[in-house]
Amino acid sequence: MSDTVDGRWAEIFGPRYLPVTIILALGVSLFAFNVFLSATALPSAVQELGGVEVISWATTLYLVFAIVGGAAAALIKRRVGSRMALVGLAGVFLFGTLIAATGGAMPQVLLGRAVQGFGEGVVAALCFALIPELFPSRLVPKVFGMQAVVWDIAAFGGPAGAGALTELISWRAAFLINVPLVLVFGLMVILVVPAGGRADGVARFPGLRLAAIGAGTLLVALAAIAPPGSAALLLLGAAISLAGAVWLDRRSAERLMPPDAFSLRTAVGSGLWLFLLMPVAGAATAVYLVLLLQQLWGYGPTLAAALGAVMAIGWSCSSVTVANVRKRSTRRILIRTGPILLACGLLAVLFSLETAQLPILVIGQFAIGMGFGISNGYIMLTIMEASTDGERDRTSTLLPTTQSAGNALGAALAGVAANAAGYAQAATSEAILSAIIPLFLMAVGFAALAWLAALRMVQLAKRTPIAEFASE
Template identity: 70%
Template sequence: MSDTVEGRWAEIFGPRYLPATTILCLGVALFAFNAFLSSTALPSAVNELQGVELIAWATTLYLVFAIVGGAGAVIAKERLGSRWALLSMALVFLAGSVIAATASGMPQVLVGRAVQGLGEGVVAALCFALIPELYPNRLVPKVFGMQAVIWAIAGFGGPAGAGALTEFVSWRATFLVNVPLVLLFSLMVLRVVPAGTTGVVRAGFPGVRLTAIGGGILMIALASILPFAPAMALTVVAALVLAWAIRRDRRSAAPLTPSGAFWSNTALGPGFWVVLLMPVAGAVTAVYLVMLLQQLWGYGPTLAGAVGAIMAIGWSFSSVTVANVRKRSTRKVLIRTGPVLLAVGLFGVLMGLQLHLPPLLMVAQALIGMGFGISNGYTMLALIESSSAADRDRTSALIPTTQSAGNAIGAAIAGLAANAAGYATARTEPEVLASIVPLFATGIVIAVLAGIAAFAMVRRVQVQREAFVEQPLPAAH
């Protein structure tokens, strides 16, 4: 097999693949925009509806139900087929948007956000599952690069667009803007996505496992707002619940996860740990950096947010740049280097804060983004290529679900580390600077663990490829 893979950017936007690219762009944009919605539109909603104490749960429920939806996405595809699964879940997402937009109280907003998350979790996971169906392997890195650009645009444009709609129209308009987007998405799905099912009928609905997954993630989210001792206890319980759910799923006749994910000697074992642990480590700056810049350096929300967004710029730019890499040997280097840049970037941000060096902090933020950007696409491609034909859908669908779980778990772990170090009670600058050292140290350790998993993944990918090449050809008859 050749060590090079041809593929050009023009192809994914050419006549053959443009409809599929449009579907994926819309599917990812819906998820990304609504993930950033809470930072701008929801404060106005809670002020009008008198529910400020519930604002955090509007995001928490969206993410938790998105994770549950993503975990069950392959079941929806097997039962309904890709086309009808996407259409039905897009309508679920649309229903959630309308419920939230017409809310007369915060409980109704929370219901709408949960329904949104459930529908969009399935849509996002199925969009990932469609990538190996709609594109050849040589174009997959370009597709992942394109998705990184959409996330970067959403990181900037989502809050800005939602802010403009909220200021000049209403916070309700930020939910209703989903209506034309969902209708356009549905029309494209009807045009491009095949209607047939897999022909596989699996017994039973995995309600217990989905409930355990959702409950475990919800407990971790709850732990992030509790005092240290109860939070630690709840996190341990949540970890046990999730471990039980994964173990039960491995023995099921209708598994939600691909065979070997997290726990095997194949590339899927350490590979999914990379996908999970990198967002966990990255949550340190995602959760705390903007607040620290305002607290320590007196930055306003706009300037602090712009510095925080440097990570998205680094992610997007590097992802597009390395999407042209053709040599498999270079791709392996990128997979291994990503977590290293993440760890170095976290250390650089910590030093920038400690020494009051804005240039160092900004460079470190860019390195964090580059760590994700240069490795994510090829990590995902390696996982897809390492999966059996029977497991490919589950592998593709599990990737965005695992990333969302990593973000949720990372926020909880960051909260635990910060609270344990006394960040919540720190009043002076030296106290704040001292309290964030354990926070960043935790993130760096987790990034190092992701690096160890990345090295193991690359080694096992190579073993699998050599085993494939060395298989004897069938005898001629």
């Protein structure tokens, strides 16, 4: 593909690609809105059903099973084809929604959230796999820009919509709003998505590998709420479990991941490390900023959340802006610049909190969003282009799974760093400001590691033959 070939925004919303664009937007929105749903609707659920002590597990189980489902997505697609996989797992998500919405006790709600997570984890991963399958390379940055906007809408509209439904009708209505969305999604998939080829033979169920991925993710989630000493052991166990899953997968005849997953010897492996490390770094503000603004500056929840959302605005604006970049040399500059902006933004937010400077906080938040926005789409595109035709399904479906794992790992590490520095026991503003310094410095350190991974990825991508995607 020539560096001078460009695609227009109008194309992905034109007659040829509009149905597929809508399918991808719906698939991403189901995942995005349900990530934000629980924080708004579940407090009302526990008031009705009891079980406040397990409320956090509604989100934890959703994410754990979403990661497991995403890991299995490529195998499911090969076994039953694209259309059947998307429709079938959307049905699983719908079944989980109905379990949660009709729950008479919190354990039933938790079961429904776990089933929801597995179904939507597969659907979100398969939507990524459809991008190189149904769009030409020149339009892929536009598709990623559109997905960033969907996530931003979910970040703003998800809590507001769920809150309105909960307040005006019931927390159950906030779950049941998924039903029409899933039905529309399934109908459009049947009409638009090709069935796709099915692999011959019967593959062994990768139970051990999926169990290792699930166990590792669960240990990460537990580390986020454990005391520092126990959290360190839990994170060590998670690392062993996840590394074991990758090791077993490389030796399996029916792999879940590309053979060079997380190898620093290839552009794909280095890119996956970059895609994991950036969310780990960004978790410091994602997890703690809204709370810190309430504790340190006395802001109410709405104003604090609005400042937290500045990051999403920066992400959306920048991702849409750079989607028109045509030269690969410029795209590589954007990939290398993303982690630098992320690190600078984190330092600016820390400085603003220590000195009570609101303008610097806004600039820092916007810079963090820009760090993700200018680089994320081209990281994913470069990983897909560097992957071979036979491995592109596995590579594409691993991308959202890797990002979710980065968010989970980042939240756990942020909790460990903050608690180890005494944040949980801090009773004064001075003690809080002292405790968050290690948290932000750790985040900047992970941004630096992400920058090294970006350098390695770009270096290796220059030597890798570039693959074309869907035909024109």
